[in-house]
Amino acid sequence: MTFYDFAKxxxxGVFKPLYRVEAIGLGNFPKEGGVLLCSNHIHNFDPIIVGIMAPRPVHYMAKEEIFNVPVLGNIVRKCNAFPVKRGFNDREALRTGLKILKDGHVFGLFPEGTRSKTGELGKGLSGAGFFALRSTASVVPCAVIGPYKSFRKLKVVYGQPIDLEEMRKEKASAEQVTELIMSKIEKLIKEHQ
Known part of the structure; x- marks a missing residue:
């Protein structure tokens, strides 16, 4: 058993009963190949919740400062996270993300870039579109729905992979692709609230 499996x-065992987490749409999750998993971001626990409910291990970018915290940095690294310098165009982090997708793994991303203070879906940043266009990975929209309150139901909804073939052919911009991804996340939220 890997450290990731053990930690998961x-x-x-703690989070699922505490928040009564339910996964919807697991059949939409590709069983193999690179997957860009794009979710809304309403709480600091979102990476954990989306990660434990996903049927495959998820890799995440995490702010560089976390990796400098003794013990925590090591745990986060062993849980498939890699550092990103916030506020910079971090080429190393972009290369790492693309390599994860190319190697057939799941890369989890929160296109809004930061947690929503209101719980409403914010504007997506072009990073999601960048990874979607620069890889051949399946792009799976995901929505975390519900309050993070003890013993109240929390849903993690996985949508169908987004068909980007036409947009890739038409050389759509990263912004246009991100807008499409965000619209799919919004649709999941509206359908499952």
Missing amino acids: SVVT
Whole structure:
């Protein structure tokens, strides 16, 4: 058993009953190949919740400062996270993200770039479109719905992979692709609220 699997089973045992987490649409999640998993961001626990409910291990970018915290930095790294310098065009982080997708793994991303203070879906940044266009990965929209309150139901909804073939052919911009991804996340939220 890997450290990731061990950590996932421990965290699942705590979070799943506490927030009564339900996964919807797991059949939409590709069983193999690169997956760009794009979710809304309403709480600091979103990466954990989306990660434990996903049927495959998820890799995330995390702010560089976390990796400098003793013990925590090591745990985060062993849970498939890699550092990103916020506020910079971090080429190394972009290369790492693309490599994860190219190697057939799941890369989890929160296109809004930061947690929504209101719980409303914000504007997506072009990073999601960048990764979608620069890879051949399946792009799966995801929505975290519900309050993070003990014993109240929290849903993680995985939508169908977004068909980007036409947009890739037409050389759509990263912004246009991000807008499409955000519209799919918004649709999931509206359908499952």
